[in-house]
Amino acid sequence: MALLQHVSFVPLARAMRSRSLTLASSTVAVPSLEKASQVDSRVLLGMSEKELQQLALDFGQQSYRGKQLHHLLYKRKVKEIQDFSHLPLAFRNDLQAAGWRVGRSAVYKAVTASDGTVKLLIKLEDNRLVETVGIPVEDDKGAVRLTACVSSQVGCPLRCSFCATGMGGFSRNLKSYEIVEQVLAIEELFKKRVTNVVFMGMGEPMLNMKEVLGAHRCLNKDVQIGQRMMTISTVGVPNTIKKLASHKLQSTLALSLHAPNQKVREQIVPSAKSYPLDAIMKDCRDYFLETSRRVSFEYTLLAGVNDAVEHAIELADLIQEWGPGYHVNLIPFNPIEGSEYRRPYKKAVLAFSAALESRKITVSVRQTRGLDASAACGQLRNEFQKSPLLPDSDDVQSQLGIAVAC
DSSP: OOOOOOOOOOOOHHHHHHHHHHHGGGOOSOHHHHHHHHHHTTBOTTOOHHHHHHHHHHTTOOTHHHHHHHHHHHTSOOOOGGGOTTSOHHHHHHHHHTTOBOOOOEEEEEEEOTTSOEEEEEEOTTSOEEEEEEEEEEOTTSOEEEEEEOOSEEEOSSOOTTOHHHHTOEEEEOOHHHHHHHHHHHHHHHTSOOOEEEEOSSSOGGGGHHHHHHHHHHHHHTSOOOGGGEEEEESOOTTTHHHHHHTTOSSEEEEEOOOSSHHHHHHHSGGGGGSOHHHHHHHHHHHHHHHOOOEEEEEEEOTTTTOSHHHHHHHHHHHHHTOSOEEEEEEEOOOOTTOSOOOOOHHHHHHHHHHHHTTTOOEEEOOOOOGGGTOSTTHHHHHHOOSOOOOOHHHHHHHTTOOOOO
């Protein structure tokens, strides 16, 4: 497993130039955060082939060495620079002397469910834990689709009342390479290529959009997963859906709606007051018009709270009011320790789905996977870090000024 390499201060300004310029815009006006960004700039994972070619040139190597680096990172998935056997030993030594590292972390815990779902706890270099889930699904023809459900933050600051991740506290945003490495860890464990990626793990992707977009680019261009095979989920953060639409990605936007009206939504999602339902629906409509990509509404069914047929009828009316281009994904609640919510009966799920279909709403019911592997977001992490991690002062400052809505 990858170990944090000792950071040497060998004066190799040229070798740092190309990568530092790429990430310069991500630095925040907080000294300690700026310092952390400089350290992260010496991570190979997440770099494009062009950037790796420039890195090789900066170290006095020929550009094809950068192509070799790219192959070693994304095809062979080598974890340590000294294992880059195709590269000259002097080049490997120079990379390490300058503080470069691959950027792969150790798997702290792996739990396999009876249905084949595997949840990993990945131990990051600052000893924080982050979850990722591998979900294999076999179709009617026997082909296996492997989905990686990746996290974008360590914990989550939004604290939706039914979500285990929020119960575990919030620590920090993930860097783009820390998102990418989750997919590579799933591929390594299953010994198969990941076919689909969903940004639906721990955290709110829209509160870490820059790094999420960086990971999305890398997974698409370098790991070679099609954009249409990726889904970015959000519970709703003001002014971010429009920003995401401007990038014109061909990926699906999944909005965690969970309620057919503002009152019920505020009951389930504490920060919903700052992002009214009409404003969310308008942004989703504009997203569809801008990208021609449908929006999927994630709707977690909570027994006795939002799972009545009356709720389904109200949800259908809401969706029809805002036009075409929507799909509803019903998710029966995954029970979590300490939660007041209950999983709905199958009869209630089927009645809810039928009420939507009868009103011409496209709907699917997500198959519950990994119940015996603590598969709900945040559950496994909380088993190993029961006390919420205290946010670093830098992380608190980085979250200031963000309009948070769940």
